[in-house]
Amino acid sequence: MNIHESLGRREVLRRIGLAGVAVPVVGLLGTACDDKGDEAAAAEVVTGGEGGSQTVANSAGTAGAAATAAPQQAVDLDYLPNPEVAPPIDRNEPGTVQARLEIAEVEAKLADGVGYKYWTFNGTVPGPMIRARVGDHVEITIANPKDSGVGHNVDFHAATGQGGGAELSRVNPGEEKSFRFKVLVPGVYIYHCATAPIDLHISNGMYGLIVVEPEGGLPPVDREFYVCQGDIYTTGATGEPGMQSFDLQRLSDERPSYVVFNGAVGSVTGDRALRANVGETVRIFFGVGGPNLTSSFHVIGEIFDRVTTWGSFSSFSEGVQTVSVPPGAATMVEFALQVPATYLLVDHALSRLTKGAAGHLVVEGPEDPDIFTAI
Numbered sequence: 466m467n468i469h470e471s472l473g474r475r476e477v478l479r480r481i482g483l484a485g486v487a488v489p490v491v492g493l494l495g496t497a498c499d500d501k502g503d504e505a506a507a508a509e510v511v512t513g514g515e516g517g518s519q520t521v522a523n524s525a526g527t528a529g530a531a532a533t534a535a536p537q538q539a540v541d542l543d544y545l546p547n548p549e550v551a552p553p554i555d556r557n558e559p560g561t562v563q564a565r566l567e568i569a570e571v572e573a574k575l576a577d578g579v580g581y582k583y584w585t586f587n588g589t590v591p592g593p594m595i596r597a598r599v600g601d602h603v604e605i606t607i608a609n610p611k612d613s614g615v616g617h618n619v620d621f622h623a624a625t626g627q628g629g630g631a632e633l634s635r636v637n638p639g640e641e642k643s644f645r646f647k648v649l650v651p652g653v654y655i656y657h658c659a660t661a662p663i664d665l666h667i668s669n670g671m672y673g674l675i676v677v678e679p680e681g682g683l684p685p686v687d688r689e690f691y692v693c694q695g696d697i698y699t700t701g702a703t704g705e706p707g708m709q710s711f712d713l714q715r716l717s718d719e720r721p722s723y724v725v726f727n728g729a730v731g732s733v734t735g736d737r738a739l740r741a742n743v744g745e746t747v748r749i750f751f752g753v754g755g756p757n758l759t760s761s762f763h764v765i766g767e768i769f770d771r772v773t774t775w776g777s778f779s780s781f782s783e784g785v786q787t788v789s790v791p792p793g794a795a796t797m798v799e800f801a802l803q804v805p806a807t808y809l810l811v812d813h814a815l816s817r818l819t820k821g822a823a824g825h826l827v828v829e830g831p832e833d834p835d836i837f838t839a840i
C-alpha cells in the first residue's frame with residue numbers, strides 16, 4: 466500500500482515542494498479534468514503501478530538498503546550547489562583544456578524532506594560544464610577518493626576513441642588517472658560515468674556537458690545557462706520523506722520516482738532560478754543524463770528562436786516550441802526576452818511535473834502590451 470494512493474495532485478506537488486509551480490500547468494491543462502479525475506491521475510502517477518517496488522541490494526553500491534515499512538522522518542538537507550556555466554572560448558587557435566573530475570559521494574536534498582546520496586563529479590549534479598574549441602586537446606584527470614564506495618570512470622561523447630575514454634579513466638577508490646583526447650567535431654555533448662551498472666551511476670548524478678565551440682566561437686548572448694535533466698529511482702514513492710535509497714527494480718523497469726532538473730526537485734526555482742531581463746538574449750545548454758527518459762524540453766510562455774538539431778552546431782532550427790532530447794544527448798536553445806514573466810522550464814511529458822521536472826526563468830522588466838496583455 467502506497468502512502469500517496471489517496472493523495473491528490475496538488476498535495477503531491479506540495480509535498481515535493483512544487484505547489485507554486487503547478488498553478489500555470491493546471492491552468493494549461495484546462496478544465497477537462499475534474500477534481501476526481503485529477504486526483505485519480507495523480508495517484509496513478511505517484512504510485513507508478515501495482516505491487517509496489519522491490520529493493521535490490523547492489524553488491525557494488527553504497528546507497529542500497531532494504532526498504533522499510535515504517536515511514537521515515539523527514540530530513541532537512543541542503544541542495545547540492547548548481548554548477549557554473551563555463552565561459553566562452555576567446556582563443557582563435559586550438560589549445561589545451563584541462564579539467565579535473567573529483568568523485569564525491571554526497572548526501573543532499575532531493576525534495577522537501579527527502580534526502581539522497583548522490584554520486585557526483587565535483588559535488589554537483591550535473592558535473593562541471595567543460596568548454597573547448599574544435600581542434601583543442603582536452604586533458605581530463607579523474608580522481609576517486611580512498612573512502613569512495615565504488616570504482617568510477619568517464620565516457621566523453623565528444624571524444625573519438627575506445628569507450629570515449631571509459632577504459633583509460635577507470636579509477637578504483639584511491640586511484641587517479643589522466644587521459645587526453647582531441648575534439649574533432651563542434652557540438653554540445655554529454656559525458657557520463659560508464660561503470661556498471663551504468664544506468665545506476667548515471668541516475669545517481671554522474672553526468673554533465675562539454676561544449677565544443679566551432680571555429681569563430683558562438684554568437685554572443687547576454688546570458689548563458691546550464692541545465693541537465695535526469696531520472697531518479699528511489700525505494701520510497703515520490704515525496705516520501707526521509708533518506709531514500711536507490712531502487713534497482715524501479716530502475717530496471719524505467720519507472721522513476723523523480724524526474725528532475727539539476728539533480729533535485731526545485732533545484733532551478735526560487736533563489737536558484739535562472740534570471741534575466743527584458744531585452745536580453747539567453748542561451749540554455751540543456752542536456753539529458755537520463756539514464757532512461759527522453760525529455761520534451763519546453764519553456765512555457767516562450768518560443769526558441771534558434772535550436773541546435775541534436776546538439777550539432779552544423780544544423781539549426783528556428784521557431785521551435787519543444788525540442789526532443791534523448792538520454793545521452795544535449796541541445797542548445799536561444800531566445801530573446803520581450804516581456805517579463807516567470808517562464809517555466811518543463812519536460813512537456815507533463816506527468817513528470819509531479820515528479821519534479823520544472824524550473825524557473827524569472828524575467829524582469831517593462832511590459833509590452835503590444836505583445837502580451839489582457840483585453
Ligand SMILES: [Cu+2]
Nearest residue numbers: 617658660666
Ligand atoms: Cu560512476
